[in-house]
Amino acid sequence: MNYAVVTRTTECELIEKKSRFIARIVPVASREEVNEAVAAARDDYPDARHHCWAYLLGQPRDARSAGMSDDGEPAGTAGKPILNVLQHGHLGDVLIVVIRYFGGIKLGAGGLVRAYSAAAQQALEAAPYQEAQPVSHWRARGDFACEQLLRHWLSTCGGEVAEVTYGEGVSLALKIPAEDESELRALCAGNRIDLEELL
Structure with a gap:
């Protein structure tokens, strides 16, 4: 089954109750590339409080490998919502890192899930892509x-x-x-x- 892949790294920004969410979507082909891209996001935004991410390798609905991290956010409020967006999307071999700058107002678990999902969805829709050849x-x-x-x-x-x-x-x-x-x-x-x- 064919699926699409991101052709270049793209970033989007979302502001939610003064917290800044920067969603970076990156094409990846291996777990090593995932680790390198997450490290690059940390280097590019060293003062951010959280660098939450999720990736999947292969087809969106039948990935051969997937993973996620809440990076200090309450369990299940960041990595899982990002991964959920990827699994219901049209792109494979992809990583989304959402970088969060805390704005001083707590969002609560539901607010975090919505914000991370929205940021990931925004990146998914903004990314240029092309069909992958199986x-x-x-x-x-x-x-x-x-x-x-x-x-x-x-x-x-x-x-x-x-x-x-x-x-x-x-x-x-x-x-x-x-x-x-x-x-x-x-x-x-x-x-x-x-x-x-x-x-």
Whole structure:
């Protein structure tokens, strides 16, 4: 199933009872990128009281990985509302960090949930996006001649070699557009290349 991805980091701002909520939406492809983006938000807004966030990798309604943090706000009032917005949205491979500057007026649990949800929704709607191309991951093993054959084929379909291991033969981790799976299977079957799908 196709889903959309953010094409560039975007920020929006929401003021709620003098508290300032800055929602930053960031394209991410791994947990490492999530950690880097959260650290960058902390560096960019070091004097903010809270840096709450949620992310999901993969499709919005069927993420392969997701996570969240309330970062000192009462449990369930920040990270969970942000994640809920992402899960009901149209974007995958995405992180939203909501940076809060406390304005002196307590919002209460319900007010915090509404404010974090609204800030996240605003960022989701403001972010530029494009359709993501579904990809699949494979391991191909064969003699040394198969490497050149596979590299040539990958260059024609927009796939890539993620890793190469040399031993008695060669083992290649491949990342290809999902629509080209049957062509890869046929190529490998016709050239005695062992192929296995990586999940």
